[in-house]
Amino acid sequence: MKNSNILGFIFCMLIAITILPGQLNSQDLKGNPSIDEKVKKFLFDHSGQWHDMNIPIADGKLLYDLIIKGNYKSALEIGTSTGHSGIYIAWALSKTGGKLITIDIDEARYKTALDNFKQAGLSDYIDARLSDAHVLVKELKGPFDFVFSDADKDWYKNYFIDVDPKLKDADKDWYKNYFIDVDPKLKVGGCFTSHNVSDRNMGGRGGSQGAYLDYLKNLKNYETTVNNSGGGMAISYKKTDR
Numbered sequence: 001m002k003n004s005n006i007l008g009f010i011f012c013m014l015i016a017i018t019i020l021p022g023q024l025n026s027q028d029l030k031g032n033p034s035i036d037e038k039v040k041k042f043l044f045d046h047s048g049q050w051h052d053m054n055i056p057i058a059d060g061k062l063l064y065d066l067i068i069k070g071n072y073k074s075a076l077e078i079g080t081s082t083g084h085s086g087i088y089i090a091w092a093l094s095k096t097g098g099k100l101i102t103i104d105i106d107e108a109r110y111k112t113a114l115d116n117f118k119q120a121g122l123s124d125y126i127d128a129r130l131s132d133a134h135v136l137v138k139e140l141k142g143p144f145d146f147v148f149s150d151a152d153k154d155w156y157k158n159y160f161i162d163v164d165p166k167l168k169d170a171d172k173d174w175y176k177n178y179f180i181d182v183d184p185k186l187k188v189g190g191c192f193t194s195h196n197v198s199d200r201n202m203g204g205r206g207g208s209q210g211a212y213l214d215y216l217k218n219l220k221n222y223e224t225t226v227n228n229s230g231g232g233m234a235i236s237y238k239k240t241d242r
Helices: 003-018 033-045 057-070 084-096 107-119 133-139 159-165 167-168 178-185 209-217
Strands: 075-076 100-105 126-128 144-149 188-195 222-227 231-237
Touching: 033 084, 057 084, 057 144, 057 188, 057 231, 075 084, 075 133, 084 100, 084 107, 084 126, 084 144, 100 107, 100 133, 107 126, 133 178, 144 159, 144 178, 167 178, 209 222
Parallel strands: 075 100, 075 144, 100 126, 144 188
Antiparallel strands: 188 231, 222 231
8 A cells, every 4th residue: 555545544544533523424424525524624634723712622522413413403602712613513503404603702713713614614504793692692582402602601600699699689781691591592302501511529519610500400391411521511401491
């Protein structure tokens, strides 16, 4: 076997091992092989370069798998950063026939994400918005069947209200939060995922994320589990409206 063939074989194997989500199979690839190859090459070329609050590869694979498994089509991402998570989400949506709305407040990150989405060949599956998610999430009509929340963590479920119930009456927008704003817009059977939530270390009972995880697990109309393979992910399936 010639050296060029050997190098080509090694390149393909590295992509399969490090990039492909665990449940990706030949059936998935029937959607659009040209997009698959472009996304895989982009992710391979940029592996190890995702900083600036982006998720690890393990969490990207998890998001992809959840969307494929649930056949979700209307996705919302709160916190684009420079687009690593959005690429995995939109890649899955390119197979289910869906589209992603993703929000970030930082203009530099937003512009970088737009460029990354274009290079990955996924721009047609993404509606990227430069906006304050505290405001825009409340305004979006939905409905959504998949949500990935990865912005300011104290906004998941406001910790200060839990500490001091008197603050519930305060007239401040920041006492709202993403989950409560999105819940009425999430379809039954839909999935709400929250990044940087773990049940390791004191059972996930530390600070606002711990209070938030307790809140999710006590909701009777949701079933919540935690995946600790990456940065920690709470996965909440909506069983009924109430």
